[in-house]
Amino acid sequence: MAKDFDPRRLDVRRFAEEGGQLDASDALGTYPRLVKETVETERRAREVRWHARGEILNPRHVQPEVWVHVEADASVPLVCQRCLQAVDVPLSVDRSFRFVADEATAAAEDDEAEEDLLALSRSFDLVELVEDELLMELPLSPRHDVCPEAVKMSAEDPGFEAAGAEKVHPFAVLGRLKTGK
Numbered sequence: 062m063a064k065d066f067d068p069r070r071l072d073v074r075r076f077a078e079e080g081g082q083l084d085a086s087d088a089l090g091t092y093p094r095l096v097k098e099t100v101e102t103e104r105r106a107r108e109v110r111w112h113a114r115g116e117i118l119n120p121r122h123v124q125p126e127v128w129v130h131v132e133a134d135a136s137v138p139l140v141c142q143r144c145l146q147a148v149d150v151p152l153s154v155d156r157s158f159r160f161v162a163d164e165a166t167a168a169a170e171d172d173e174a175e176e177d178l179l180a181l182s183r184s185f186d187l188v189e190l191v192e193d194e195l196l197m198e199l200p201l202s203p204r205h206d207v208c209p210e211a212v213k214m215s216a217e218d219p220g221f222e223a224a225g226a227e228k229v230h231p232f233a234v235l236g237r238l239k240t241g242k
């Protein structure tokens with residue numbers, strides 16, 4: 062049934078009317094804008110998994126509502142802002158979109174609607190939407206919870222005191238950071 066839906070050229074209304082579903086495991090390379098944010102040496106064998114489901118919601122409405130629900134997961138290698146090595150960051154998307162007649166309607170209703178509005182299309186690029194959503198999940202400042210090497214951690218790092226048997230004065234750490242430069 063859902064076999065004939067092309068995620069790159071999706072007839073959104075038909076997808077919703079037929080309760081269509083799409084699943085995919087794409088190589089990270091399928092998402093060029095996302096790839097640009099990642100560490101080159103760590104990109105191989107990375108996948109983006111996503112699932113989309115169409116649905117019509119219309120109970121008391123003259124015009125039935127066209128919805129598409131999207132879930133996506135990926136683990137991407139980013140640059141840790143503390144140690145500058147690669148850090149795996151899990152990205153997870155779970156959003157629902159309501160499709161309206163056109164861009165103008167979407168813009169007009171956007172203020173009042175709590176959900177995300179998009180314009181109906183007969184050849185909607187669902188893969189592009191998945192990429193948009195994953196990009197929005199990227200952290201501004203990715204970091205390891207604990208950096209792999211003995212990088213000097215800040216004194217307020219929760220694991221710091223537990224890790225060292227003796228208490229280290231914060232200024233001692235600062236001193237070490239300076240001399241280490």
Ligand SMILES: [Zn+2]
Nearest residue numbers: 141144205208
């Ligand atoms: Zn790190």
